[in-house]
Amino acid sequence: MRSSSAAGELADLLGYPVGEGDRTFEWPAVEASLGGVALPSDYKTLVETFPRGRFQGAIRLIRPGDHGYPRTEYLGYFRSLLDHLSEMKLADQTACPYPIFPQPGGIIPWGERQQGDLVFWLPNGPDSDAWPTLVHDSERRIWQEVPLGVADLLLQAVKGKQPFYELDEEIPVKEAPLREKFWDELGVPNGVPSQSFDLLVNLLGARRAERSFDWADISEKTDVKFPADYINFMDQYGPGVFCDVRLCDPSSAGEHGFTDLVSRVRRAAQDGRGDRWSPPIYPDAGGLIPWGETEDGWICGWAPASSRPDEWGVVVSRGNMDSYSYRPDDSFSSFLVKHANPARIASVFTGRDPWSKPVVFSSFSDDA
Structure with a gap:
């Protein structure tokens, strides 16, 4: 033995x-x-x-x-x-x-x-x-x-030794990161994520959301300054379902709203938590800021590793934050474009089949 x-x-x-x-x-x-x-x-x-x-x-x-x-x-x-x-x-x-x-x-x-x-x-x-x-x-x-x-x-x-000799990767030897510095202390290189809003417009066609958003008021109420590609998407298309990802309404506290999504993510994280390496959740300092979810329980959010929202990468998790994937090179828009790409062999949601149906967007107002 x-x-x-x-x-x-x-x-x-x-x-x-x-x-x-x-x-x-x-x-x-x-x-x-x-x-x-x-x-x-x-x-x-x-x-x-x-x-x-x-x-x-x-x-x-x-x-x-x-x-x-x-x-x-x-x-x-x-x-x-x-x-x-x-x-x-x-x-x-x-x-x-x-x-x-x-x-x-x-x-x-x-x-x-x-x-x-x-x-x-x-x-x-x-x-x-x-x-x-x-x-x-x-x-x-x-x-x-x-x-x-x-x-x-x-x-x-x-003990600080490196067992993965050929992968050019290191296992970090350090204390758990400070909660407010969680993302930039994970040891994952943070670049500037690619912006793909124009590609989203090419996929969906130009349109205008049925209502406008007061982003200054939203930011004041949520204490969040949102990335430009997300703002552009909401102004042009509004909240709704992109392929199979429900994109929350940043101005609503009701169903499909940002506040409701945050509450559900926090409850799910508490049920599965207990790991000091699990990420903090908004409104905790440096907490993951959720912006979408799928029907089968995946959560999509931003990792606010920078004071500049356009530099925030995307995080996806199965729901309870026991495991998650941090994608610092993907913005809100580039993540959705990759998800909708039928040529991808691997899904942006690890272990899930890639999206293979037509690219569609249905606003919540369309379903009303």
């Missing part, structure tokens, strides 16, 4: 005594959900010892029952991500040079990195305690086998 000492050392180092956490997982049932695959013992120890959270703010353990699935289900939500990766591989074999579960010897995810990329086991033998880790870069061009199990890899990360 390779990593039992590493799991204990990691627990001691971070102040979580082994055996005093959640020991209610039904591992035989969990493993049965994987077709009888025996999970590594160090992984089970870590899941039973540590609460939900991110090690070094960079890697989160996948836990049975994640994202509202039964606690006897290991993959749950992540099964759709594996299905999506399999589809990508069918289109392009270089998307993943390894078999994918449930294929024999197929890779199985055990962790999720800061930007939503998965960390896998490579089941290359019958002894799961000897399985190495498999990681890839953000574009899936480089795949690297790391000869470490879960506990050994996390222990190296916590």
Whole structure:
């Protein structure tokens, strides 16, 4: 058994005594959900010892029952991500040079990195305690086998060592960011996101919203100065549904309104929270500012990492903020253009099928 000492050392180092956490997982049932695959013992120890959270703010353990699935289900939500990766591989074999579960010897995810990329086991033998880790870069061009199990890899990360030698990436070794500086302390490069409002007009055609917005009054009431492309969109089209994304009404406190969306996002985040690396939510200092949602529970918002709204990138989350994807290179408009692009292989919503229907916009007033 390779990593039992590493799991204990990691627990001691971070102040979580082994055996005093959640020991209610039904591992035989969990493993049965994987077709009888025996999970590594160090992984089970870590899941039973540590609460939900991110090690070094960079890697989160996948836990049975994640994202509202039964606690006897290991993959749950992540099964759709594996299905999506399999589809990508069918289109392009270089998307993943390894078999994918449930294929024999197929890779199985055990962790999720800061930007939503998965960390896998490579089941290359019958002894799961000897399985190495498999990681890839953000574009899936480089795949690297790391000869470490879960506990050994996390222990190296916590000690400030770099286990991902070939990816030109670093795991941050630092305290959790200050809440008001959350986004710019994540270690994600912040550039100026691309602006694509003209492309949106090309997609939807020119029109004028049925009512005007008093942006000075809205900013005074919300204490938010909104990005120019969002203002332009609302002035030209108004709030409504773009493809399958409901774009909130910035001036309304009722249904479809900004205030209502903020309230629901905050409630959902509180239900799934407990992780000091989970993002703050508006009106908390530096909090994510939501602007849209999908019917199946995805939240879209801005990361106010700058005092200039036109430099805000987009954040998408499954709803409870346990995991999220920060896209600093995308503005409100460029995100919507990418979402509507039928040529995209991967969705802007990680693990979700790309939008493949015609590009449509329906204002809320049209539905009234």
